[in-house]
Amino acid sequence: MKVLVVEDVAALARTVVQGLTEEGFAVDLAANGEDALHLATELEYDVIVLDRMLPKLDGLEVLTRLRAQGKTTKVLLLTALGEVRDRVEGLDAGADDYLVKPFAFAELVARVRALGRREHGHAKNAVQVGALTLDLAARRATLLGTPLELTAREYGLLELLALRPGETLSRAAITEALYADDEDKDSNVIDVFVARLRRKLTAAGVDGARLIQTRRGEGYRLEPDEDTP
Amino acid sequence: MQVVLTVLLLGGIWLRLGSSFAGWSEEVVDAALHARFDALTAQLEDEHGRLELDDEDDDGGPFRITDGAGAVQLARGFTAYASLDETPGYRTATLPDGRAVRALTGTIQRRHHKTFVLTVARPTRTFTALSTRFLRGILVTLGVGVVLGALGSAILAALLVAPIRRLADEVAGLEVQALHHRISSPSRDPSLTQLTASFNGLLARLDEAFSRQRTFVARASHALKTPLATVLTQAEVALHRERDAAAYRRALEEIAASARESAAVVEGLLAASRADAAAEHLSPTAVPAAQLLDEAGRLFGPTAAQAGLTLELAASPGAVIHADPDRLREIIAALLDNAIRYTPAGGEVGLRVDTLDAGARVEVWDTGLGISESERGRVQERFFRGGAAEATGQPGTGLGLAVVTALAEAHHATLALEPRAGGGTRVVLEFPGELSPPGRGS
Numbered sequence: 106m107k108v109l110v111v112e113d114v115a116a117l118a119r120t121v122v123q124g125l126t127e128e129g130f131a132v133d134l135a136a137n138g139e140d141a142l143h144l145a146t147e148l149e150y151d152v153i154v155l156d157r158m159l160p161k162l163d164g165l166e167v168l169t170r171l172r173a174q175g176k177t178t179k180v181l182l183l184t185a186l187g188e189v190r191d192r193v194e195g196l197d198a199g200a201d202d203y204l205v206k207p208f209a210f211a212e213l214v215a216r217v218r219a220l221g222r223r224e225h226g227h228a229k230n231a232v233q234v235g236a237l238t239l240d241l242a243a244r245r246a247t248l249l250g251t252p253l254e255l256t257a258r259e260y261g262l263l264e265l266l267a268l269r270p271g272e273t274l275s276r277a278a279i280t281e282a283l284y285a286d287d288e289d290k291d292s293n294v295i296d297v298f299v300a301r302l303r304r305k306l307t308a309a310g311v312d313g314a315r316l317i318q319t320r321r322g323e324g325y326r327l328e329p330d331e332d333t334p
Numbered sequence: 335m336q337v338v339l340t341v342l343l344l345g346g347i348w349l350r351l352g353s354s355f356a357g358w359s360e361e362v363v364d365a366a367l368h369a370r371f372d373a374l375t376a377q378l379e380d381e382h383g384r385l386e387l388d389d390e391d392d393d394g395g396p397f398r399i400t401d402g403a404g405a406v407q408l409a410r411g412f413t414a415y416a417s418l419d420e421t422p423g424y425r426t427a428t429l430p431d432g433r434a435v436r437a438l439t440g441t442i443q444r445r446h447h448k449t450f451v452l453t454v455a456r457p458t459r460t461f462t463a464l465s466t467r468f469l470r471g472i473l474v475t476l477g478v479g480v481v482l483g484a485l486g487s488a489i490l491a492a493l494l495v496a497p498i499r500r501l502a503d504e505v506a507g508l509e510v511q512a513l514h515h516r517i518s519s520p521s522r523d524p525s526l527t528q529l530t531a532s533f534n535g536l537l538a539r540l541d542e543a544f545s546r547q548r549t550f551v552a553r554a555s556h557a558l559k560t561p562l563a564t565v566l567t568q569a570e571v572a573l574h575r576e577r578d579a580a581a582y583r584r585a586l587e588e589i590a591a592s593a594r595e596s597a598a599v600v601e602g603l604l605a606a607s608r609a610d611a612a613a614e615h616l617s618p619t620a621v622p623a624a625q626l627l628d629e630a631g632r633l634f635g636p637t638a639a640q641a642g643l644t645l646e647l648a649a650s651p652g653a654v655i656h657a658d659p660d661r662l663r664e665i666i667a668a669l670l671d672n673a674i675r676y677t678p679a680g681g682e683v684g685l686r687v688d689t690l691d692a693g694a695r696v697e698v699w700d701t702g703l704g705i706s707e708s709e710r711g712r713v714q715e716r717f718f719r720g721g722a723a724e725a726t727g728q729p730g731t732g733l734g735l736a737v738v739t740a741l742a743e744a745h746h747a748t749l750a751l752e753p754r755a756g757g758g759t760r761v762v763l764e765f766p767g768e769l770s771p772p773g774r775g776s
Contacts, residue, residue: 114560114561114564116564116568116588116591116592117560117563117564117567117592119588120564120567120568120571120588121567121571123571124567124570124571124574127571127574127575158556185555185556185558185559185560185563186552186555186556206559206560206562206563207559207562207563207565207566207567208563208566208567209566209570210566210567210570210571210574211570211574213567
């Protein structure tokens, strides 16, 4: 899942990005309101973690403008302002969740994951797509009851496709979703990941090439119905 | 209480008027008797030893004329008064039937020095009854007047007080959360309009003070919570998984840095609150500039050298600054700290003290990043951090200059932030020459 962290305090931002990355999220960072608005408008994120007091453009203003543009990306406000009035103000401006500083990191991760899940219409961390079961919290996939041994990138790719079943994703879109903005990106690597993922799926008992289908000139998509036993 | 007073008052009036009326009615009767006596004296004619009344139809009231020895010469309507004796002069007597009468007896001389005794009488009842009725009328009028007056003044008071009460209710109903609310004048009365305006003025000032306070608390809590949140998150993320020794060391270093920043914020807030209280607790003395320079050199020389900066210290000979020495040190430390932080390596920072005609000028300057025109008005605000802070990533609380400003005000010193020719910033403080007595702030 792709997350945008907007935080102006460098040390905190660095740590949150590190922690979320270690949790398997692809994380981008914006240090001020203007950059945040730009990134959130131009790129697709599953969740935005937004500080309220920001240089250049206040966090609440960023949120209001995003919503005015029709962007429905899930937003978690992360702020030192914790009074009921502040929280109501934040939620009224269009925030989906609110976390007050200082916060427990585990709670931030759980809330970000829950928002990402809801973004794709799932109420629980266990997501069933055909024969495939994903545990979003543990970042593990099971096929027909057999756990799959996947690397972080492979799991990330599978989760990306499984959360959007039947939707074709281009290599560029997949690259963008799997990598943080500042990472080295090479969309050709996606083909390699897909090939490896298919091999592991086939080994677990389904036809990997039919579960993850190639759409020539378009990209890849996951077809759960084809594999329902 | 009012009832008792009213009753006492009316009772007093009753007694006073009662006695006055008694005297007055007696005088009235006596005057009438006297007039009657004179009229009769003039009308009586002596016809050969017999007295005759000039006017046969006389009806001026009862009278009796005797020859002084008891024999009645002439009488009219006196039957009822027959019992009256002939004591000369005015008197009050009681008739056998119980009625009170007033009588006047005197002698009249006629021809041949013949003397008669004339007695005129008149019942006092009429006058007493009249005066009593008059008195009662006055008292009733007074009583009704008192009652109506009380009612009227109550209504008038209610009319006058109602708008004030409305105003009071509105003021009493105001909550701290609703200080932006303004009271509407309850009437067009100019003094009430003025009172309302005064209340609204007070509300506006309170609102502003509260809003400043809220902003300060919000900023202070943000400034306190952010480094705490950082420390906590750094520790939790570090502990989230197994790491090698180098990674733990890095995490601990970051935690230490954030904790230091936390401590700096607390220190800054304490300094700010001390600065607020400074105006009341100043102990100004004459601080020799040489001593100040010496201290600054020892305190900031190493820091400046470490940052690759030259520290220049200068003072005109014998210069003294009239200030609280501890607060003055705090001002200079905050300014030099800022100067060193925002001056790139290879630059210069300096402290200079000059004697003025009255007082002294303290200047801290640097060849650093400077303060942009747009920020110059705001850098003295609490928690404001300028573009230079963002550009250099210098940790800080945004309280330093705010504290300096408050301390300067406490000393009645002027503070000016100016761009320095050739780049950098000059902060110029001018201290007044006289010692301002402690306990008196601006």
